[in-house]
Amino acid sequence: MIRPQWVCLHCLSRARTATASRLALARPALAQNIIRRQSHTSARVDGDEDFFLAGSLLKRAKQLATEHDVLEGQLMEDFDTKTAARAGHLRPVSEALKEYEAAVENLKELRVLASDPESDLSAMAADDIPPTIDQIRTSSAALTASLVPRHQFAAFPCTIEIRPGTGGSEATLFANDLYKMYTSLLSNLRWQSSVISYQTHNEIGGEGCSEAIISVSTPESYDLLRHEAGVHRVQRIPATENKGRTHTSTASVMVLPKLGDEEGDFEHGTDDDPLAQIDMKDVKTDVMRASGAGGQHVNRTESAVRMTHIPTGIVVAIQDSRSQHKNRSSALTILKAKVAEKRRKEKEEEALSMRRGVVKVGAGRSDKIRTYNFTQNRVTDHRSGQSNHDLPRLMGGDGLIEMIEGVREWDKQRSVEVMLALQEMEDSKKNNKK
Amino acid sequence: MPRISRRITNHLLKKNQLLPLLYRDNRISELAESDLRILKSHILQHASLKNSPTRQFKYLKSLCERRARAEPLEHIIGTAQFYDVEILSGRGALIPRTETESMVMRLCDDLKNYHFVNKKRRRNLGNSFRVLDLCTGSGPIALLMAKQLYELDLPYGFRILGVDVSESALKLATRSLEYNIKKGILPKEARRDVGFRQGDVLNPEPSIYGDGEDRGLNHLGKSEVHDEIKSFFVNECQVDYGPMVDIVIANPPYISANGYWEDTERSVRLYEPEIALVPPEKRPDNIADDVLREDIFYPAIEEFATYFKSKAIIFETGGDKQSSRVKAMLESRGWETGTWKDYRGIHRNVVGWRKETGWNWLLLPSKDGMSYD
Structure with a gap:
């Protein structure tokens, strides 16, 4: 585990005010000054x-x-x-x-x-x-x-999906609490959002939620909210418990970038399609032909063409026209379309696997990113190590943004460290070679 | 002709009973199959045979028999597909080859992607873009270039002149032009923009306007061919300021006398005119003695390019050795040069350009997959 060595807990809990973080969203350059002053x-x-x-x-x-x-x-x-x-x-x-x-x-x-x-x-x-x-x-x-390199999808809007995890009906109650927390956070931030799906059912002790999907249409929202993705753990005495024991349950939150909006106005597979761009070096062309000197020496009709896109292994064979070149260019057009189709499919699969990768199936209580401890009135983020000691306010959406900002800073620091480690590795390799 | 083994015949008969006929000249079963496919689709275009499969088959068989006697497919069908355009084929001219098609397509692609990319170059100093196609034969280069240049939609248009010594080839070329206009492949303006003239490149006949004395580009009188070219291009441009021709392109006869008997196919010797394949034995006076007989057209065409101050010159040649000889000849006459490969990997084309034109994009690989090197 990477120790968040630079965080001065004292400073963070004491001095991070709501004003600073609001500013951070509105005018990052100005706000960084304020925030930076508080972190050692x-x-x-x-x-x-x-x-x-x-x-x-x-x-x-x-x-x-x-x-x-x-x-x-x-x-x-x-x-x-x-x-x-x-x-x-x-x-x-x-x-x-x-x-x-x-x-x-x-x-x-x-x-x-x-x-x-x-x-x-x-x-x-x-x-x-x-x-x-x-x-x-x-x-x-x-x-x-x-x-710090920007996240590749940082500029996109996103969707938040909340689902109950382990813990039965208590988990659905907590999922509903999280749903309320995020809706109030979004309204605090004045970000445009709409509820795509919100399925509730009554449980003992309140309303449970089995699935909630919120779509946030503000650009760049993914950059901030992606830090919320993961397993959220709750520790409290559930309303369903009649012996006063503390239970631990979880709810999972998925945050996915809304891709696809950026695609321009073009027909798939045409020259304007960015996915249809292929390097001619990767294309192998075979022409069915007789051996010989060629040119004026030969007058056989050698028009059938087969093209292979080596990286993807797609093969196109064309013999429609009597002109070899006509076949060549139509083969190339079809090849481009096929490559684009394959690439588009891969992109979609990537998005799907990303979706699956966000939360491990059956994630247990120990894979949590944050714990909401009601009995101690405390919320702790396990990545940045920050704690907030006013749980009801946080569940109302106040103070959550500071916590997310903390995680973002931690993430940034971690990526800088990774960057440096890679750099050092490269340097030592070079030295070894010398 | 060696006889076809029983094994191959049986193998072919399993696929189609007409294939052995087509195999006789092709000697490659895939090529025979491809010929059969083309002939079948040709048959389907005959409306009169539509309702009678028996007559269709009989006709198809007769065509296959013609092909078995080594008659080229293009002669049987009547036209050759030369990329976008269709060229009428006949005994009077060479059937356009795929290599020539590649040359024209690569040139047009490079013009589109590298030369005409900015407005200034598209204006071409207010002149139309002028292409001189020497030894044009049935005119495939001129017609395909016309088709491609119409797509570029140049502000001052273009003009293409094809010159050939053979009357019968020129007849085919003119008929091909009309045929393409009729089919809607070329617009009606092609009658104005594309021209074909008769003329001997090697031994130009004296001009009727003078005694052969050259008084510059603005005056007629150097020779009959020069006069024809000048009168075709002159009202289109201000020659005082620059070249009269932008590109000279040529696919001249380039086969040696020995090569004609050794390397060419039977079908070529039987059905295509020798004059389009082998340069004449009688060497013109102004060509040096050390130039091989198969090379004599190249220096003669180069002289035309120099005379009309052409920016570039593009040749098709017989192969690697001839390409290097032609390249050396162009270099000795002050051209920047390079070669292009064909789909067989043979150095098929020699390109030359004047240094001051900056046309070294001629050597860049084509963007749309039209180049092989």
């Missing part, structure tokens, strides 16, 4: 400075910025689409790093000025230090954000 990084550059970036992150950022500069240099000489695309991806990193370095440099100079008691400027410099520190915080937050 464990790996510090400077002993007493909590706002500098971790050394490993800085190293990675510098590498990427250097790569960006090299690519830009190449582009000046010769334009190439691939290089341009890569450079475009790296541009935010390079810009954020420049900003960060400028701010750090600034701070150093100001400190030198401020520590000189004889200078007239020392007072002014001392005044300027706090805003500069703020600037460093902003830019380092931006830098970290730019380093």
Whole structure:
């Protein structure tokens, strides 16, 4: 398990206010400043400075910025689409790093000025230090954000599906509680949503829900809500229990991106279809022909064509026309359509397997991502390690967003760590080779 | 002709009783089957035979017998399918080959994907795009290029002139043009945009306008062929500013005298004119002695390309060795050159372009799968 080493629990529970998180959704750049101030990084550059970036992150950022500069240099000489695309991806990193370095440099100079008691400027410099520190915080937050690769479906709207897990009728009661929690969260966020399916039945002690599906049509909603996917565990004395024992039950939440909306207006399998694009290097063409010198020497009708798309193994044989080239181009058209069809099917299967992969079938109580402990009035997220001690308010949708934001930060940090580990692995490989 | 073994005949008879007939010339069972399929679909187009299977079969059998005597399929059917266009076939001209089709399609695809991609190039300095097809025969290159260029919808249009020495081939070419217009494959404007003229590329006859003295592109009088080409293109462009022709394309006779007896198929020798296959024995005065007989058309055509300041020149050749000879000849005359392979993997085409035109896209692989290298 990866330890969320940087989280300062004290800070998180004390200072994360609802205002900060609302801002985070409305104006991320501004809000990161506020949030960043409250989270302490464990790996510090400077002993007493909590706002500098971790050394490993800085190293990675510098590498990427250097790569960006090299690519830009190449582009000046010769334009190439691939290089341009890569450079475009790296541009935010390079810009954020420049900003960060400028701010750090600034701070150093100001400190030198401020520590000189004889200078007239020392007072002014001392005044300027706090805003500069703020600037460093902003830019380092931006830098970290730019380093983390975005989730491939981050820009999409999503659907939330809630189903009861282990625990029988108590689980259906909890599923209903979760449904209410998410609807109030969505209305708090003012995100457009609609209930696709909500099936309830009466249980002892309240209304149970056997399935609830909410569709959220706000773009980018998947980026935030994907952290909610998983098994939610509840520990309480159910209304159905008559001996006062605490039960543990679960409900599973699935969050899936709503794909497919992005497909443009084109007929499937035509040249405009992005899935129908194939590299001619992958296509093997066989023509049924006699051996010989060809050209003017031979006048046999050799028109039958067979084309194979090697990566997918799709074969198309055409002999409709007497013109070999006519057959060739119709074979290619059909091949493209078939490849597109196969790719589309694979994409759908991928989406389906993603759906299955979100929650393991029969997920037990131990695979939970979050525990709602009613007896202790506590909600704990097992990934970020955050706890909230006002359960009723959280179930009403308040304070949930802070928890999700915490998980997002944890996720971001984890992806940065993975990124760094991969980088180190590559580096050590290179060294070994040398 | 070696006789067909009993085993193969039995094997073919199991599939169709007419296949042994078609096997006689093809010698590959798949090709024989493909011939049979084509002939069958040809039979179905005859409305008069529609209601009588017996007569249909009799007719089909008679066609198969003709094919068994090595008559080319295109002669039996009457037309050759040359990509989009149909070319009438007859004894007077060479049947258009798949390799030629590839050459034209690759050129047109490259023009579409690399050359006419921006507006300035599409305008072509306000001139129509001019193509000169020498040794055109029954005109397949000219007609297919016309069909492809109409699809590009150039702002100033295009003009294509096909030149051949053979009267009978030119008759076929003109009839093919009308045939395609009648079938709606080519628009009516093709009568204006595509022309066919008679003329000898190797030994141009003297002009009726002068004594053979050359007074530049704007004046008639160099030779009869030059006059024909000039009068076809001249009212379309301002030659003072640039070339009179944009592309010279040619599939000249390129088979050597020995090769004609050794490498060509019986069907070719029996049913296609030798004049379209083997260059004449009498060598023109302006061709150097060290040029092989099968190569003599290439320098002669190159002279036309240079005279009309063509931007590019595209040849079909007999194979790897001839391609390298033609390439060397073009290079020695200041062209940038390259070769294209055909579907057999043989270097079938030599392309040349003037350096200042920047037409090196001619060597880029085709985008729509029309190239083989």
